[in-house]
Amino acid sequence: MKMTPVLLIVAALLIFWVSTFLAVLLPAVTVSDRPSPARQGVQWSADVAAGHDLYNRNGCSYCHSQFVRAIDWEGQRLAQSGDYAGMEPIILGTERTGPDLSQEGGLHPDDWHAAHFVNPRHTRPLSIMPSWEFLGDTAVRQLTAYMQSEGGRDADAHVQDQRDYHAQALGAYRAGPDRNVRWLHDNVPAVWRDMPNPYPATESARERGKAVYLQFCVNCHGLVGDGQGSAAKFLDPPPLNFTTLRRNLAQGKYIGGIFYYQIMNGVTGTAMPYFKRELESEKIWAVSNYLAVQFLGYTDATLEPRGIPAAGEPAWKNSYTAPTTGPAREGAP
Amino acid sequence: MPAMPTTDRPRFSAALAFLVAGGVWFLVAGLYGLAGAVHLMAPEFFNNIPWLVFGRTRPVHVNTMLFGFVAGSLMGAALHYVPALLRAKLWSPRLAWVSFWLWQAAVLSGPVTFAFGITQAREYTEYIWPVDVCVVLAVGTLIVNLLMTLARRGESGLYVSVWYVVGAMLWTAALYPIGNIMWRPQTGAVPGILDSIILWFYGHNVVGLLLTPLALAAVYFIVPRITKTPLYSHTLSLIGFFSLAAIYSHIGGHHILQAPIPNWLRTLSVVDSVAMIVPVTVVLVNVWMTARGRLGMLWNDPAGRFILVGTFWYLITCVQGPLQSLPSVQKVTHFTNWTIGHAHIAVLGFAGFIAIGALWHVVPNLTGRRIYSRRLISLQFGLAMFGLVGFFLVLTAAGLVQGQAWQRGETVYRALPSIAPYMILRAMLGVSILASAAVGLYNLLMTVHRGEPIENTLAQEVQA
Ligand code: HEM
Numbered sequence A: 001m002k003m004t005p006v007l008l009i010v011a012a013l014l015i016f017w018v019s020t021f022l023a024v025l026l027p028a029v030t031v032s033d034r035p036s037p038a039r040q041g042v043q044w045s046a047d048v049a050a051g052h053d054l055y056n057r058n059g060c061s062y063c064h065s066q067f068v069r070a071i072d073w074e075g076q077r078l079a080q081s082g083d084y085a086g087m088e089p090i091i092l093g094t095e096r097t098g099p100d101l102s103q104e105g106g107l108h109p110d111d112w113h114a115a116h117f118v119n120p121r122h123t124r125p126l127s128i129m130p131s132w133e134f135l136g137d138t139a140v141r142q143l144t145a146y147m148q149s150e151g152g153r154d155a156d157a158h159v160q161d162q163r164d165y166h167a168q169a170l171g172a173y174r175a176g177p178d179r180n181v182r183w184l185h186d187n188v189p190a191v192w193r194d195m196p197n198p199y200p201a202t203e204s205a206r207e208r209g210k211a212v213y214l215q216f217c218v219n220c221h222g223l224v225g226d227g228q229g230s231a232a233k234f235l236d237p238p239p240l241n242f243t244t245l246r247r248n249l250a251q252g253k254y255i256g257g258i259f260y261y262q263i264m265n266g267v268t269g270t271a272m273p274y275f276k277r278e279l280e281s282e283k284i285w286a287v288s289n290y291l292a293v294q295f296l297g298y299t300d301a302t303l304e305p306r307g308i309p310a311a312g313e314p315a316w317k318n319s320y321t322a323p324t325t326g327p328a329r330e331g332a333p
Numbered sequence B: 001m002p003a004m005p006t007t008d009r010p011r012f013s014a015a016l017a018f019l020v021a022g023g024v025w026f027l028v029a030g031l032y033g034l035a036g037a038v039h040l041m042a043p044e045f046f047n048n049i050p051w052l053v054f055g056r057t058r059p060v061h062v063n064t065m066l067f068g069f070v071a072g073s074l075m076g077a078a079l080h081y082v083p084a085l086l087r088a089k090l091w092s093p094r095l096a097w098v099s100f101w102l103w104q105a106a107v108l109s110g111p112v113t114f115a116f117g118i119t120q121a122r123e124y125t126e127y128i129w130p131v132d133v134c135v136v137l138a139v140g141t142l143i144v145n146l147l148m149t150l151a152r153r154g155e156s157g158l159y160v161s162v163w164y165v166v167g168a169m170l171w172t173a174a175l176y177p178i179g180n181i182m183w184r185p186q187t188g189a190v191p192g193i194l195d196s197i198i199l200w201f202y203g204h205n206v207v208g209l210l211l212t213p214l215a216l217a218a219v220y221f222i223v224p225r226i227t228k229t230p231l232y233s234h235t236l237s238l239i240g241f242f243s244l245a246a247i248y249s250h251i252g253g254h255h256i257l258q259a260p261i262p263n264w265l266r267t268l269s270v271v272d273s274v275a276m277i278v279p280v281t282v283v284l285v286n287v288w289m290t291a292r293g294r295l296g297m298l299w300n301d302p303a304g305r306f307i308l309v310g311t312f313w314y315l316i317t318c319v320q321g322p323l324q325s326l327p328s329v330q331k332v333t334h335f336t337n338w339t340i341g342h343a344h345i346a347v348l349g350f351a352g353f354i355a356i357g358a359l360w361h362v363v364p365n366l367t368g369r370r371i372y373s374r375r376l377i378s379l380q381f382g383l384a385m386f387g388l389v390g391f392f393l394v395l396t397a398a399g400l401v402q403g404q405a406w407q408r409g410e411t412v413y414r415a416l417p418s419i420a421p422y423m424i425l426r427a428m429l430g431v432s433i434l435a436s437a438a439v440g441l442y443n444l445l446m447t448v449h450r451g452e453p454i455e456n457t458l459a460q461e462v463q464a
């Protein structure tokens, strides 16, 4: 076969258009743009639309994806084609330098986002996300609004939860440190409240706990546990000052179970995120022991009630005595 | 064996301008790449500097490399060798300059607009609408110029390289407006999931129907000239050309395999990604058989070395490509730095190396001067090779670490410390690639200004 200009041009274009027919036109006529249940009836406010625009213009999409896959551990449900109905442009993303954001709505309260956007290291000490402080307060608010809309109707329900609990948390915080702790602890299921940390607070366990603390908690709760980390100025209520817990031990001696539960579950409505996905149970117990020893000067590790010790556990005797200040009184400093 | 025509007093042509600009863009885009790499290593290094924030530098890096350095250089070389192969003068050198300025204006818009958040944001279609118009006009004027040159050719047969160059331009002229949704200037997108399907049809074809054919055209042109052997097989050339166009063009779905797209499109993308083995093997067999027994001649020629090694990168890219199209592999590799590794061996190793090779092959003819320093070319090669092999290893490793951590259920945040060492190494290796770009540009500028004039090119050509 001899190549002639006519053959070249005609054949090259013909083949191209056949491919385009297959890969573009066929999808264009067959793929429906019907909204998925999560997307049905969702109307974007001006702030959300502006936030979406900021998301695109600042290249968030190069680090974040917008769909949850069958193999993912993150997200609550699989992405469906109708999740994107009417959105323009949708940028699904090809890299996950940061986590998927398609179901971000309601995962954190607005104040967490404010701190995080100004400098992600505020809430995530090892984050490599850029600081977006230079965009200004309005942009941060709009980005936050967009983040809270991610997930459609499911997100709206989650955001509402955040708002409701936020009101409660703020009320408790304004009522003073002890009332605040009582509110926090009253929301911990009873079985966890009278539970000690089952694992010894050996030096190596506390070292491991410290490593976790530095990687996940330090910029909120602060190096000395006083809640004055760099994020504090953005957060309302601010991160808990752990030293106020000394006079608020359950039954005057238990704190391990409360710590575990709060760290695992987070405190919805406040900036305290859950760590159930990030930290295995041993790490949560270790950081609980670290908090207790380091900031309360007391741990309930290995107190009764206890079961059969885990295999290979080091011999360790708890020589800490519970603070004698007794149960907190209303309004005590 | 195609012959190179000679002009007695070469003027500074649009072809040369494309090549010089390509060298500049390589360096500029490399700086942006390095800024991105530094960010991923130390996120507060350029803290709160709007035009250096990662989300804005990354598209500058990618688009400037793709369109400015690789595509630009390859088009520049083509503007020189296509008329040569047709035994004709370029129809209109002035129109070629028009194409040049339109193209460079488009590329320049990257650093100017993206850095300030002015972008259409979809990957590889970031250029805003007026810039899209520049690109289409640049390609359109090149097509007119090529076809008019074709019409006035002195050589009746069309050599393979000509097919590829004409094909690349025709395809790009059709592809670019579709991919950029140019009929919707406000967003440059269509609503819903269809947008991503069109985007990746396009994104995939930017490398498949623009960079790949331009690079293969250069390979087909240069290899027989250096080895002084005729092309191995006309039939293989035909099969390679048409199968590339037929298969590569409709498998873009493999970029969004795990997204909610129709199942038939997934199947089509995966099956025909594997079928890509055909066009790739056919071309490589054809080229390597042409050079059989004479690979040493390629290796010892400063331009030939880049071309030869570029064909090996093509092989590696296109073994990796079908592999990573398989759903079971993407489970681990998708969303990770593995893909970034693939992108660099493909765009730099394959298309970029061949662009550099093409540059050094045609520059003596374009300038009428000998290359300023062959040792600097060796240095340029060594630096690029060191950086790129390192990139490939480091990014692939980082990708596997990420992918496997996520599969175990670890969060993205938890896996960050595990990839930190790789990000440091990548930034360091990037310096090597950047140095390669700088050495190359210096050598090119010195050649243009100070290269020893070639006294009698015609006589040499006749001997050759
Ligand atoms: C100077 C050294 C270079 C450095 C430091 C560098 C660095 C980077 C970085 C940091 C990214 C973003 C990765 C991410 O999002 O995680 C990237 C992406 C990319 N780079 Fe480079 N790069 C360099 C050279 C090159 C060259 C020479 C080319 C092509 C000729 C190139 C083509 C690309 C492409 C196509 C992407 C997009 C990859 C994708 O989206 O999958 N880079 N590079």
Ligand code: HEM
Binding pocket: A094, B123, B207, B208, B211, B212, B254, B255, B273, B274, B276, B277, B280, B317, B318, B319, B320, B321, B322, B323, B324, B325, B330, B333, B334, B335, B339, B342, B343, B344, B346, B347, B350, B351
């Ligand atoms: C046999 C041929 C090839 C196949 C089957 C193939 C396949 C793929 C696949 C499946 C991906 C997506 C990976 C993922 O996101 O998980 C990809 C990405 C990519 N490929 Fe290839 N590839 C081939 C050849 C090439 C060539 C020749 C080039 C460049 C000249 C190239 C450049 C790229 C780039 C730049 C990306 C990154 C896209 C992005 O995510 O931004 N590929 N390739």
